[in-house]
Amino acid sequence: MDWLKEFEEYKSKIGDRTTLYGLVAKKYNIKSALYPGSHIDISPSMVILDVTYVDNFKGAIKFFEEISEIEKYVNSNKEYKEMCNIDFLGTDYNNEISIDKVDMIISQYAGFVGQATKRYLKDDGILLCNDSHGDATLAYLDEDYILVAVIDQHNEISTNQLEKYFVFKNGRQIDKNKVQSTMKGPKYETQANNYIFKLKSRIQYFKPST
Ligand SMILES: C[S@@+](CC[C@H](N)C(=O)[O-])C[C@H]1O[C@@H](n2cnc3c(N)ncnc32)[C@H](O)[C@@H]1O
Structure with a gap:
Protein backbone atom coordinates (compact mmCIF):
# COMPACT_ATOMS: atom_id res chain seq x y z
CA MET A 1 0.00 0.00 0.00
CA ASP A 2 3.03 2.28 -0.36
CA TRP A 3 1.57 3.69 -3.59
CA LEU A 4 -1.57 4.85 -1.70
CA LYS A 5 0.52 6.56 0.96
CA GLU A 6 2.53 8.20 -1.82
CA PHE A 7 -0.66 9.34 -3.56
CA GLU A 8 -2.16 10.70 -0.32
CA GLU A 9 1.07 12.61 0.40
CA TYR A 10 1.17 13.93 -3.16
CA LYS A 11 -2.46 15.04 -2.91
CA SER A 12 -1.78 16.90 0.32
CA LYS A 13 1.10 18.69 -1.44
CA ILE A 14 -0.63 19.67 -4.71
CA GLY A 15 -4.18 19.88 -3.34
CA ASP A 16 -7.03 17.59 -4.32
CA ARG A 17 -7.91 18.42 -7.92
CA THR A 18 -10.91 16.07 -8.06
CA THR A 19 -13.32 19.02 -7.80
CA LEU A 20 -11.60 20.86 -10.65
CA TYR A 21 -11.54 17.85 -12.97
CA GLY A 22 -15.09 16.90 -11.97
CA LEU A 23 -16.54 20.32 -12.79
CA VAL A 24 -14.83 20.42 -16.17
CA ALA A 25 -15.82 16.82 -16.96
CA LYS A 26 -19.44 17.57 -16.10
CA LYS A 27 -19.66 20.84 -18.01
CA TYR A 28 -18.10 19.43 -21.20
CA ASN A 29 -19.44 15.86 -20.92
CA ILE A 30 -15.96 14.34 -20.78
CA LYS A 31 -15.78 10.55 -20.92
CA SER A 32 -12.13 10.10 -21.92
CA ALA A 33 -8.94 11.99 -21.16
CA LEU A 34 -5.22 11.93 -21.82
CA TYR A 35 -2.95 13.26 -19.07
CA PRO A 36 0.63 13.71 -20.35
CA GLY A 37 3.09 14.55 -17.57
CA GLU A 66 0.50 -1.07 -8.98
CA ILE A 67 -2.15 -0.31 -11.60
CA SER A 68 -4.51 -3.13 -10.61
CA GLU A 69 -4.46 -1.93 -6.97
CA ILE A 70 -4.94 1.65 -8.20
CA GLU A 71 -7.97 0.53 -10.25
CA LYS A 72 -9.46 -1.21 -7.19
CA TYR A 73 -8.99 1.96 -5.15
CA VAL A 74 -10.50 4.16 -7.87
CA ASN A 75 -13.45 1.77 -8.31
CA SER A 76 -14.25 2.12 -4.61
CA ASN A 77 -13.97 5.92 -4.62
CA LYS A 78 -15.07 7.11 -8.10
CA GLU A 79 -18.04 9.37 -8.74
CA TYR A 80 -19.53 7.55 -11.78
CA LYS A 81 -21.31 4.22 -12.14
CA GLU A 82 -19.18 2.28 -14.63
CA MET A 83 -15.91 0.50 -13.80
CA CYS A 84 -12.91 2.77 -14.39
CA ASN A 85 -10.49 2.30 -17.25
CA ILE A 86 -6.95 3.40 -16.42
CA ASP A 87 -3.93 3.12 -18.71
CA PHE A 88 -0.40 4.27 -18.09
CA LEU A 89 2.39 4.78 -20.61
CA GLY A 90 5.86 5.27 -19.14
CA THR A 91 7.18 7.18 -22.09
CA ASP A 92 8.00 10.66 -23.35
CA TYR A 93 4.72 12.28 -24.40
CA ASN A 94 6.43 13.59 -27.54
CA ASN A 95 6.67 10.00 -28.75
CA GLU A 96 3.92 8.48 -30.87
CA ILE A 97 1.20 7.11 -28.58
CA SER A 98 -1.24 4.45 -29.69
CA ILE A 99 -4.63 5.57 -28.32
CA ASP A 100 -8.08 6.49 -29.57
CA LYS A 101 -8.76 10.22 -29.68
CA VAL A 102 -9.96 11.66 -26.38
CA ASP A 103 -12.49 14.26 -25.20
CA MET A 104 -9.95 16.13 -23.06
CA ILE A 105 -6.23 16.64 -22.62
CA ILE A 106 -4.98 17.67 -19.19
CA SER A 107 -1.87 19.85 -18.99
CA GLN A 108 -0.59 20.73 -15.53
CA TYR A 109 2.98 21.91 -14.90
CA ALA A 110 4.48 19.51 -17.45
CA GLY A 111 5.71 21.53 -20.44
CA PHE A 112 4.04 22.06 -23.80
CA VAL A 113 1.55 19.22 -23.55
CA GLY A 114 -1.18 20.96 -25.56
CA GLN A 115 1.19 21.31 -28.51
CA ALA A 116 2.81 17.89 -28.33
CA THR A 117 -0.40 15.90 -27.97
CA LYS A 118 -3.18 17.85 -29.70
CA ARG A 119 -3.34 15.20 -32.44
CA TYR A 120 -4.96 12.88 -29.87
CA LEU A 121 -7.82 15.31 -29.24
CA LYS A 122 -11.21 14.79 -30.88
CA ASP A 123 -12.65 17.64 -32.95
CA ASP A 124 -14.21 20.02 -30.42
CA GLY A 125 -12.29 18.26 -27.65
CA ILE A 126 -10.90 20.42 -24.88
CA LEU A 127 -7.48 21.24 -23.50
CA LEU A 128 -7.49 22.00 -19.77
CA CYS A 129 -4.22 23.73 -18.98
CA ASN A 130 -2.50 26.21 -16.78
CA ASP A 131 0.16 28.67 -17.86
CA SER A 132 2.86 27.69 -15.42
CA HIS A 133 5.17 26.56 -18.24
CA GLY A 134 3.49 28.70 -20.92
CA ASP A 135 1.30 25.93 -22.33
CA ALA A 136 -1.82 28.11 -22.13
CA THR A 137 0.00 30.94 -23.90
CA LEU A 138 1.03 28.60 -26.73
CA ALA A 139 -2.56 27.36 -27.05
CA TYR A 140 -3.77 30.96 -27.10
CA LEU A 141 -1.38 31.71 -29.99
CA ASP A 142 -2.29 28.47 -31.80
CA GLU A 143 -4.95 28.82 -34.51
CA ASP A 144 -6.09 25.24 -33.90
CA TYR A 145 -7.35 26.18 -30.43
CA ILE A 146 -9.90 28.69 -29.24
CA LEU A 147 -10.16 29.95 -25.65
CA VAL A 148 -13.66 29.09 -24.40
CA ALA A 149 -13.45 29.51 -20.60
CA VAL A 150 -11.22 30.21 -17.63
CA ILE A 151 -11.22 28.76 -14.11
CA ASP A 152 -10.40 30.74 -10.97
CA GLN A 153 -8.91 29.60 -7.66
CA HIS A 154 -12.38 28.68 -6.37
CA ASN A 155 -12.90 26.33 -9.34
CA GLU A 156 -15.49 28.67 -10.88
CA ILE A 157 -15.68 28.25 -14.65
CA SER A 158 -16.28 31.54 -16.43
CA THR A 159 -16.83 32.47 -20.06
CA ASN A 160 -17.06 36.21 -19.36
CA GLN A 161 -14.70 38.80 -20.84
CA LEU A 162 -12.25 36.27 -22.22
CA GLU A 163 -10.61 39.05 -24.24
CA LYS A 164 -8.97 40.36 -21.06
CA TYR A 165 -6.70 37.29 -20.75
CA PHE A 166 -3.24 37.02 -22.34
CA VAL A 167 -2.95 40.81 -22.42
CA PHE A 168 -0.03 42.75 -20.92
CA LYS A 169 -0.58 45.90 -18.85
CA ASN A 170 1.59 47.92 -21.23
CA GLY A 171 -0.05 46.47 -24.36
CA ARG A 172 3.09 44.75 -25.67
CA GLN A 173 2.92 41.67 -27.89
CA ILE A 174 3.50 38.15 -26.59
CA ASP A 175 7.01 36.90 -27.35
CA LYS A 176 6.39 33.27 -28.34
CA ASN A 177 10.10 32.46 -28.74
CA LYS A 178 10.74 33.64 -25.20
CA VAL A 179 7.92 31.49 -23.82
CA GLN A 180 9.28 28.46 -25.71
CA SER A 181 12.85 29.00 -24.55
CA THR A 182 12.12 29.87 -20.91
CA MET A 183 9.17 27.45 -20.51
CA LYS A 184 7.53 30.05 -18.29
CA GLY A 185 4.12 31.64 -18.68
CA PRO A 186 4.38 35.45 -18.94
CA LYS A 187 2.85 37.72 -16.29
CA TYR A 188 -0.33 39.15 -17.81
CA GLU A 189 -2.53 41.85 -16.34
CA THR A 190 -5.33 39.33 -15.67
CA GLN A 191 -4.55 35.68 -15.09
CA ALA A 192 -6.64 32.61 -14.38
CA ASN A 193 -5.65 29.45 -12.54
CA ASN A 194 -6.65 27.30 -15.49
CA TYR A 195 -7.76 27.85 -19.07
CA ILE A 196 -10.05 25.80 -21.28
CA PHE A 197 -9.39 25.74 -25.01
CA LYS A 198 -11.46 23.94 -27.61
CA LEU A 199 -9.83 22.30 -30.60
CA LYS A 200 -11.44 23.83 -33.67
CA SER A 201 -13.20 21.31 -35.85
CA ARG A 202 -10.91 20.11 -38.61
CA ILE A 203 -13.87 19.78 -40.98
CA GLN A 204 -13.98 22.76 -43.31
CA TYR A 205 -17.21 23.67 -45.06
CA PHE A 206 -16.68 25.32 -48.43
CA LYS A 207 -19.43 27.27 -50.10
CA PRO A 208 -19.67 25.91 -53.63
CA SER A 209 -18.92 28.57 -56.21
CA THR A 210 -21.80 29.54 -58.44
C1 LIG B 1 5.96 19.13 -12.10
S1 LIG B 1 5.36 17.53 -12.46
C2 LIG B 1 3.62 17.82 -12.56
C3 LIG B 1 2.85 16.56 -12.36
C4 LIG B 1 1.32 16.69 -12.45
N1 LIG B 1 0.91 17.10 -13.77
C5 LIG B 1 0.78 17.64 -11.42
O1 LIG B 1 0.36 18.74 -11.78
O2 LIG B 1 0.75 17.29 -10.25
C6 LIG B 1 5.80 17.31 -14.16
C7 LIG B 1 5.70 15.87 -14.63
O3 LIG B 1 5.75 15.87 -16.06
C8 LIG B 1 6.57 14.81 -16.48
N2 LIG B 1 7.09 15.15 -17.81
C9 LIG B 1 7.69 16.29 -18.19
N3 LIG B 1 8.03 16.24 -19.49
C10 LIG B 1 7.63 15.02 -19.93
C11 LIG B 1 7.69 14.37 -21.19
N4 LIG B 1 8.23 14.96 -22.24
N5 LIG B 1 7.18 13.12 -21.29
C12 LIG B 1 6.61 12.51 -20.22
N6 LIG B 1 6.51 13.09 -19.00
C13 LIG B 1 7.02 14.33 -18.86
C14 LIG B 1 7.66 14.71 -15.42
O4 LIG B 1 8.26 13.43 -15.41
C15 LIG B 1 6.87 15.00 -14.15
O5 LIG B 1 6.37 13.83 -13.56
Whole structure:
Protein backbone atom coordinates (compact mmCIF):
# COMPACT_ATOMS: atom_id res chain seq x y z
CA MET A 1 0.00 0.00 0.00
CA ASP A 2 3.03 2.28 -0.36
CA TRP A 3 1.57 3.69 -3.59
CA LEU A 4 -1.57 4.85 -1.70
CA LYS A 5 0.52 6.56 0.96
CA GLU A 6 2.53 8.20 -1.82
CA PHE A 7 -0.66 9.34 -3.56
CA GLU A 8 -2.16 10.70 -0.32
CA GLU A 9 1.07 12.61 0.40
CA TYR A 10 1.17 13.93 -3.16
CA LYS A 11 -2.46 15.04 -2.91
CA SER A 12 -1.78 16.90 0.32
CA LYS A 13 1.10 18.69 -1.44
CA ILE A 14 -0.63 19.67 -4.71
CA GLY A 15 -4.18 19.88 -3.34
CA ASP A 16 -7.03 17.59 -4.32
CA ARG A 17 -7.91 18.42 -7.92
CA THR A 18 -10.91 16.07 -8.06
CA THR A 19 -13.32 19.02 -7.80
CA LEU A 20 -11.60 20.86 -10.65
CA TYR A 21 -11.54 17.85 -12.97
CA GLY A 22 -15.09 16.90 -11.97
CA LEU A 23 -16.54 20.32 -12.79
CA VAL A 24 -14.83 20.42 -16.17
CA ALA A 25 -15.82 16.82 -16.96
CA LYS A 26 -19.44 17.57 -16.10
CA LYS A 27 -19.66 20.84 -18.01
CA TYR A 28 -18.10 19.43 -21.20
CA ASN A 29 -19.44 15.86 -20.92
CA ILE A 30 -15.96 14.34 -20.78
CA LYS A 31 -15.78 10.55 -20.92
CA SER A 32 -12.13 10.10 -21.92
CA ALA A 33 -8.94 11.99 -21.16
CA LEU A 34 -5.22 11.93 -21.82
CA TYR A 35 -2.95 13.26 -19.07
CA PRO A 36 0.63 13.71 -20.35
CA GLY A 37 3.09 14.55 -17.57
CA SER A 38 0.63 13.29 -14.97
CA HIS A 39 3.25 12.16 -12.46
CA ILE A 40 1.01 10.32 -9.93
CA ASP A 41 -2.01 12.65 -10.04
CA ILE A 42 -4.69 9.98 -10.54
CA SER A 43 -7.56 12.22 -9.40
CA PRO A 44 -9.00 12.56 -12.96
CA SER A 45 -9.97 8.87 -12.73
CA MET A 46 -12.29 9.66 -9.82
CA VAL A 47 -14.52 11.62 -12.20
CA ILE A 48 -13.61 10.45 -15.72
CA LEU A 49 -14.25 6.90 -16.86
CA ASP A 50 -11.36 6.43 -19.23
CA VAL A 51 -7.99 8.10 -18.54
CA THR A 52 -4.58 7.46 -20.06
CA TYR A 53 -1.69 8.77 -18.00
CA VAL A 54 1.73 9.38 -19.59
CA ASP A 55 4.92 10.10 -17.70
CA ASN A 56 8.54 9.10 -18.25
CA PHE A 57 9.76 9.75 -14.69
CA LYS A 58 10.91 6.54 -13.04
CA GLY A 59 9.00 7.31 -9.82
CA ALA A 60 5.77 7.58 -11.82
CA ILE A 61 6.56 4.36 -13.72
CA LYS A 62 7.10 2.57 -10.41
CA PHE A 63 3.87 3.99 -8.97
CA PHE A 64 1.81 2.74 -11.91
CA GLU A 65 3.27 -0.77 -11.58
CA GLU A 66 0.50 -1.07 -8.98
CA ILE A 67 -2.15 -0.31 -11.60
CA SER A 68 -4.51 -3.13 -10.61
CA GLU A 69 -4.46 -1.93 -6.97
CA ILE A 70 -4.94 1.65 -8.20
CA GLU A 71 -7.97 0.53 -10.25
CA LYS A 72 -9.46 -1.21 -7.19
CA TYR A 73 -8.99 1.96 -5.15
CA VAL A 74 -10.50 4.16 -7.87
CA ASN A 75 -13.45 1.77 -8.31
CA SER A 76 -14.25 2.12 -4.61
CA ASN A 77 -13.97 5.92 -4.62
CA LYS A 78 -15.07 7.11 -8.10
CA GLU A 79 -18.04 9.37 -8.74
CA TYR A 80 -19.53 7.55 -11.78
CA LYS A 81 -21.31 4.22 -12.14
CA GLU A 82 -19.18 2.28 -14.63
CA MET A 83 -15.91 0.50 -13.80
CA CYS A 84 -12.91 2.77 -14.39
CA ASN A 85 -10.49 2.30 -17.25
CA ILE A 86 -6.95 3.40 -16.42
CA ASP A 87 -3.93 3.12 -18.71
CA PHE A 88 -0.40 4.27 -18.09
CA LEU A 89 2.39 4.78 -20.61
CA GLY A 90 5.86 5.27 -19.14
CA THR A 91 7.18 7.18 -22.09
CA ASP A 92 8.00 10.66 -23.35
CA TYR A 93 4.72 12.28 -24.40
CA ASN A 94 6.43 13.59 -27.54
CA ASN A 95 6.67 10.00 -28.75
CA GLU A 96 3.92 8.48 -30.87
CA ILE A 97 1.20 7.11 -28.58
CA SER A 98 -1.24 4.45 -29.69
CA ILE A 99 -4.63 5.57 -28.32
CA ASP A 100 -8.08 6.49 -29.57
CA LYS A 101 -8.76 10.22 -29.68
CA VAL A 102 -9.96 11.66 -26.38
CA ASP A 103 -12.49 14.26 -25.20
CA MET A 104 -9.95 16.13 -23.06
CA ILE A 105 -6.23 16.64 -22.62
CA ILE A 106 -4.98 17.67 -19.19
CA SER A 107 -1.87 19.85 -18.99
CA GLN A 108 -0.59 20.73 -15.53
CA TYR A 109 2.98 21.91 -14.90
CA ALA A 110 4.48 19.51 -17.45
CA GLY A 111 5.71 21.53 -20.44
CA PHE A 112 4.04 22.06 -23.80
CA VAL A 113 1.55 19.22 -23.55
CA GLY A 114 -1.18 20.96 -25.56
CA GLN A 115 1.19 21.31 -28.51
CA ALA A 116 2.81 17.89 -28.33
CA THR A 117 -0.40 15.90 -27.97
CA LYS A 118 -3.18 17.85 -29.70
CA ARG A 119 -3.34 15.20 -32.44
CA TYR A 120 -4.96 12.88 -29.87
CA LEU A 121 -7.82 15.31 -29.24
CA LYS A 122 -11.21 14.79 -30.88
CA ASP A 123 -12.65 17.64 -32.95
CA ASP A 124 -14.21 20.02 -30.42
CA GLY A 125 -12.29 18.26 -27.65
CA ILE A 126 -10.90 20.42 -24.88
CA LEU A 127 -7.48 21.24 -23.50
CA LEU A 128 -7.49 22.00 -19.77
CA CYS A 129 -4.22 23.73 -18.98
CA ASN A 130 -2.50 26.21 -16.78
CA ASP A 131 0.16 28.67 -17.86
CA SER A 132 2.86 27.69 -15.42
CA HIS A 133 5.17 26.56 -18.24
CA GLY A 134 3.49 28.70 -20.92
CA ASP A 135 1.30 25.93 -22.33
CA ALA A 136 -1.82 28.11 -22.13
CA THR A 137 0.00 30.94 -23.90
CA LEU A 138 1.03 28.60 -26.73
CA ALA A 139 -2.56 27.36 -27.05
CA TYR A 140 -3.77 30.96 -27.10
CA LEU A 141 -1.38 31.71 -29.99
CA ASP A 142 -2.29 28.47 -31.80
CA GLU A 143 -4.95 28.82 -34.51
CA ASP A 144 -6.09 25.24 -33.90
CA TYR A 145 -7.35 26.18 -30.43
CA ILE A 146 -9.90 28.69 -29.24
CA LEU A 147 -10.16 29.95 -25.65
CA VAL A 148 -13.66 29.09 -24.40
CA ALA A 149 -13.45 29.51 -20.60
CA VAL A 150 -11.22 30.21 -17.63
CA ILE A 151 -11.22 28.76 -14.11
CA ASP A 152 -10.40 30.74 -10.97
CA GLN A 153 -8.91 29.60 -7.66
CA HIS A 154 -12.38 28.68 -6.37
CA ASN A 155 -12.90 26.33 -9.34
CA GLU A 156 -15.49 28.67 -10.88
CA ILE A 157 -15.68 28.25 -14.65
CA SER A 158 -16.28 31.54 -16.43
CA THR A 159 -16.83 32.47 -20.06
CA ASN A 160 -17.06 36.21 -19.36
CA GLN A 161 -14.70 38.80 -20.84
CA LEU A 162 -12.25 36.27 -22.22
CA GLU A 163 -10.61 39.05 -24.24
CA LYS A 164 -8.97 40.36 -21.06
CA TYR A 165 -6.70 37.29 -20.75
CA PHE A 166 -3.24 37.02 -22.34
CA VAL A 167 -2.95 40.81 -22.42
CA PHE A 168 -0.03 42.75 -20.92
CA LYS A 169 -0.58 45.90 -18.85
CA ASN A 170 1.59 47.92 -21.23
CA GLY A 171 -0.05 46.47 -24.36
CA ARG A 172 3.09 44.75 -25.67
CA GLN A 173 2.92 41.67 -27.89
CA ILE A 174 3.50 38.15 -26.59
CA ASP A 175 7.01 36.90 -27.35
CA LYS A 176 6.39 33.27 -28.34
CA ASN A 177 10.10 32.46 -28.74
CA LYS A 178 10.74 33.64 -25.20
CA VAL A 179 7.92 31.49 -23.82
CA GLN A 180 9.28 28.46 -25.71
CA SER A 181 12.85 29.00 -24.55
CA THR A 182 12.12 29.87 -20.91
CA MET A 183 9.17 27.45 -20.51
CA LYS A 184 7.53 30.05 -18.29
CA GLY A 185 4.12 31.64 -18.68
CA PRO A 186 4.38 35.45 -18.94
CA LYS A 187 2.85 37.72 -16.29
CA TYR A 188 -0.33 39.15 -17.81
CA GLU A 189 -2.53 41.85 -16.34
CA THR A 190 -5.33 39.33 -15.67
CA GLN A 191 -4.55 35.68 -15.09
CA ALA A 192 -6.64 32.61 -14.38
CA ASN A 193 -5.65 29.45 -12.54
CA ASN A 194 -6.65 27.30 -15.49
CA TYR A 195 -7.76 27.85 -19.07
CA ILE A 196 -10.05 25.80 -21.28
CA PHE A 197 -9.39 25.74 -25.01
CA LYS A 198 -11.46 23.94 -27.61
CA LEU A 199 -9.83 22.30 -30.60
CA LYS A 200 -11.44 23.83 -33.67
CA SER A 201 -13.20 21.31 -35.85
CA ARG A 202 -10.91 20.11 -38.61
CA ILE A 203 -13.87 19.78 -40.98
CA GLN A 204 -13.98 22.76 -43.31
CA TYR A 205 -17.21 23.67 -45.06
CA PHE A 206 -16.68 25.32 -48.43
CA LYS A 207 -19.43 27.27 -50.10
CA PRO A 208 -19.67 25.91 -53.63
CA SER A 209 -18.92 28.57 -56.21
CA THR A 210 -21.80 29.54 -58.44
C1 LIG B 1 5.96 19.13 -12.10
S1 LIG B 1 5.36 17.53 -12.46
C2 LIG B 1 3.62 17.82 -12.56
C3 LIG B 1 2.85 16.56 -12.36
C4 LIG B 1 1.32 16.69 -12.45
N1 LIG B 1 0.91 17.10 -13.77
C5 LIG B 1 0.78 17.64 -11.42
O1 LIG B 1 0.36 18.74 -11.78
O2 LIG B 1 0.75 17.29 -10.25
C6 LIG B 1 5.80 17.31 -14.16
C7 LIG B 1 5.70 15.87 -14.63
O3 LIG B 1 5.75 15.87 -16.06
C8 LIG B 1 6.57 14.81 -16.48
N2 LIG B 1 7.09 15.15 -17.81
C9 LIG B 1 7.69 16.29 -18.19
N3 LIG B 1 8.03 16.24 -19.49
C10 LIG B 1 7.63 15.02 -19.93
C11 LIG B 1 7.69 14.37 -21.19
N4 LIG B 1 8.23 14.96 -22.24
N5 LIG B 1 7.18 13.12 -21.29
C12 LIG B 1 6.61 12.51 -20.22
N6 LIG B 1 6.51 13.09 -19.00
C13 LIG B 1 7.02 14.33 -18.86
C14 LIG B 1 7.66 14.71 -15.42
O4 LIG B 1 8.26 13.43 -15.41
C15 LIG B 1 6.87 15.00 -14.15
O5 LIG B 1 6.37 13.83 -13.56
